[in-house]
Amino acid sequence: MTENQLTTELAERRVRFQVDESVYDLDVIMGSAYLFLDRCYVFLDRVGDRRVQVVLRTRGAASEEELGALAGQFANELLNQALRKQIGEANGRLREYIMARALFSADGPSTIDRLLAELDAEEMASDDLDIPVPWEKPPGA
């Protein structure tokens, strides 16, 4: 689906369009479709080589304008899902390393805990938010 190819077909409570898999991966298409489950029924079908047909059928009555907006929102969400996939893939190994280090390294005193405690102590010492005062006490109590 490129800008020139967002061709929609409207019918009663239904909008239909196609997405080009060479532009958007199938998991991006499905990830976008998933987010529409609370507002419409979603049908996906492969209608040609690397072409996925999307049919959105609203739960109640909808005007042509509303149906067109639904397709537009889907198209925008495709872009955001594609970006999220890129962010995930570009950082996959880094995330695995961070998770493994956080969860599976040996137990012991955490240097960050010590640092955070020191920072907390420093901030509390000059804290104009009265954070050390228990929240249920009025300031100055």
Add this chain to the structure above:
Amino acid sequence: MLTPLQVDPRAFAKDKVGYFRYGVVDGKVLMTNLVGEHLFVEPDDFRRFLAGQVERAEPLYEALRRRYFVKDDMAVDELAEKLRRKKAFLRHGPHLHAIVTTLRCNHACRYCHASRTDMDAVDTDMSLDTARKVVDFAFTTPTPLLGFEFQGGEPTANWPVIEFVVDYALEKNRYEHKELLLSLVSNLTLMTDEKMRWLVDKGVMVCTSLDGPADLHDKNRGWMEKQSSHAVVTAWMDKFNAEWVRRGFDADLFHVDALMTTTRYSLDRGPEIVDEYVRRGIRSIHLRPLNPFGFAVNTWKQIGYSMDEFLAFYKTTLDYILELNRRGVFIQERLASIFLTKMLTPDDPNYSDCRSPCGSGSAQLAYSYDGTIYTDDEGRMAAHMGNDFFKLGHVDTSSVDEVLRHPTVKALAVASIQEALPACHSCVFSSTCGVQPLHNYMFDGDIFGQRPLSRKCQEFYGVQAYLYHLLSNDTDGSVQRIFRRWTIQRSRPGTTPYAPAAEVSS
């Protein structure tokens, strides 16, 4: 859940952009990291960051770097240690052990989840022998913090079991040295002066149900007697509170806590409900939506509502609570404080229903009156409705190891690890949210459920979106000031019985 933001995935600097999740709040882009820290940026700045065009000399660069968003300038090990602290709850076993002493109850609340029976059904009382096995079993769980919570039915209808469990647990803990917490969830209508003094002597904390002013409370919580449930409950709350004060305890920590459940009758009465809590000296109110299971399945048409209606109620009431705080009346909203602790502090409050993975079977266990062990109290209710899926064993025959490694516990963990769930894995609130598979199961018959259709997802998303909305519009810092105070939870003194501030003979 959709993202109303124009982005161009082609302009993505993969060597400069670290991992983050994003969404849009009030026209600004909200970015969150793996440990719940956040940053608001303008859409144009967001797009510049994605394209690798934010220069080191810009203040924005440092703001992004400090939250681990800059891939080629990231303190990776520091982030890992923060994540380790945030997920500290994974290193402990079940700390909450709910004991159903009986299913008997003298109330017939419109929304009851507890699978109650009539007061003459004594065959649903727990025996002392079973109670002893429950305590023995709980003490073998690998947790330094051990909490027993008496539930029902109305738990005080089987008072001898409460007495036995408390005394036996205290005696056993002389050798086990765990941090022991004891609490009673009761409608207080069977309370006596003698029982009250005994509970205070033993350091048992009390939590009751209070749905608001008298007419609202009594409408929701039908009692077999002709008296007002509200009058009896509030009278006992006042007596307990006075007793703790008389013995020299800090009233801010030692008072009867209460839970409220929102019905259709509550929706336009938020401020009145809050005022009722303030009058009773309660400093925390949890605005809990109704769950359409238990009795509520049958009464849903009468007392139910949409999640949009609940969220409107929540926002109005939270605004009122904030206004009270600005005027020096200190009361917090509990769900907000849970999320704010995740958002604004290095810690996670370990709230079983809102963590990843969830705490069913791993942070809490429930023991039915007959000694059957369930993942939690909702799991027990599911069994009462005819489905044993959440049964983990029995105190007569099961070991702790068998229970904690039960396939159901593993399945519930898998179904609630947000990094692996559709929609959750990329949701901007993922690192501060949680999934409760049992709710999914109750609603959809499927522990995974579908996020956009889940009432719990709509609730958690709506509440967090509103909290970030308030933070993003907090021009004078007054909201942040109040919110940060809500994240400070003073715990009551540890192992019971508690040492009072000043000894007063009881």
